[in-house]
Amino acid sequence: MTTTSAPASELLTRQISQRVSQSVFDGSRLRVVLLVDVYDGAQQQFLEAYEQLCNQVASVPGHVSDQLCQSIENPSQWLITSEWESAPPFLAWVNSEEHVRMVEPLHSCVRDTRSLRFHIVRETGGPAEAADAATRRLQASPRIGDGLIRHALTFTVKPGSEDTVAKILADYASPEPKVDDTTRLCRTSLFMHGNRVVRAIEVRGDLLAALRHVARQPEVRAVEEAINPYLEQDRDLDDPESARVFFTRAALPAVHHVTAEQDDPHAERHALYYPARPGQGMRLAELLAQQDEAAADDPASPVLRSTIFQRDDVVVRLIDVRGGLPAADPARALGLTDPARVAELTELPADGRLADLLERARMTPVTDRRSPEA
Incomplete structure (x- = not known):
């Protein structure tokens, strides 16, 4: 199970940039809310499954x-x-195969679930009133977003089928962008790196309703x-359990988003895939x-927006680049400049030129679609 590389108390001492609209790395405590709809008559079965699950969760680091x-x-x-010491240990657990196995007993008695995750910003009552924010480990200030929710899916296809899959994924009619009066699909960007597919979406409104x-x-x-x-992991979309397991494993959550002060309507969207060493994804x-947050304050940086998606050792960085990727400074575009950290955290060759590393990380674009009103 992966953890952050710095203690929470140290993370909370860093100034939070107003340009960061989403991040799991500020060290504040996390509150997870799971809404569950149980089949009629299955309440006792659900309670017994929960008792078994909570005994296992109690031993998970960070819980x-x-x-x-x-x-x-x-x-x-x-x-x-549930309450967690911070977001990274929860995400490491909830995105693990261990979690997939733990929750399996719930499937037969649960009709629907919805998971919501919140950093704790304020709390009142009891000892909390006398403690400072660092002691209580609260999010220092509210984040100001741009109204978009970002999410991604990733899966692998059988080697040798990449060209066929890319053509299938590129040649389809875009779905209706309007979901309801409050939710709209804004953008879908699809990339491939070898036999790995990544589909990133931007939604205004309710992500679950959009999906x-x-x-x-x-x-x-x-x-x-x-x-x-062509999928390496078999699935049957007519079988709800098979589909649920597939998309659970395919989920690639956004863990950080930052937007630079400047903007360019002609910026190009690119995706970079970073092969993390085992256990080093988080x-x-x-x-x-951290690199993107620092670059957001640099007027010379070609990266105008960056979203980092991570699950286990799969790390993808979606960037909007001013002037195009080939013309960008490789160090700024790659976001990695220290050869020692490259060697420690990734499978990329630490002695390689940054331009070569950027090319190795670069994903092949398949399609990038925006709704007319986005």
């Missing part, structure tokens, strides 16, 4: 406490809240069915986040 609550209005509605909306679109369903024979993502 502090949890509560199980049942609705006073609808006995099928349950709420699980479900996309999954129901016939043109998207046809594409998903067309690539099924530390690598944190290092890239």
Whole structure:
């Protein structure tokens, strides 16, 4: 299980840039809220599965406490809240194969779930009133976002099928961008690196509603069915359990987003794939986040926006580059300048030229689509 490379108390002493609209690396405590809809009559089965799960979770590093609550209005509605020392240990656990196995007993009694994650910004009452923010490990200030939620999916295809898969993924009609009155698909960017596919989306509104909306679109369903024979991990989209496990493993959460002060409507979007050494994915993502945060204050930086996605040892950095990637300074575009850290955290050759490392990390663009009103 991976952890951050600096203690939480040290992270909290850093000045939080107003240009960072999303980050899991500030060291503040995390509150996780899981909304659960249980099948009618399965409440006791769910309670027993939860008791088994919570005993296992108690031993996970970074876990502090949890509560199980049942609705006073609808006995099928349950709420699980948990507190964690910080976001990275929770993400390391929830994105692990260990977690996939732990929650398996819940599947037969749960109709639907929704997970929400929050950094703790303020708390009142008891000892909290006398403690300072560093002691309580609170998020120092609210983050100001741009109204977009960023998420990605990643999976691998069978070697030798890359060109076929790329053509399938490029040649389809875009789904209806309007989900409902409050949610809209804004942008979908798809890249490949070898046999790895990464699909990044930007949504305004409710991410879960948008994902479900996309999954129901016939043109998207046809594409998903067309690539099924080429996937390294088998799935059956007609089997809810098979589909759930596949997309659970494919989820690639955004862990950091920063926007520079300047903007350029002609900036090019690129994706970089960083092959992390085993167990070093979270530390690598944190290092890239620190570099991007510093670069956001540099008027000479070609990177105008950067989103870092990370799950286990898969680290992808989506960047909008002014003037194009070939013309950019390799060190600024790559976000890694120290050969020792490159050797420590990645499988990239530490003695390679930065321009060569950038080319090795560069993902091949497949499609980049924006909704007309985005």
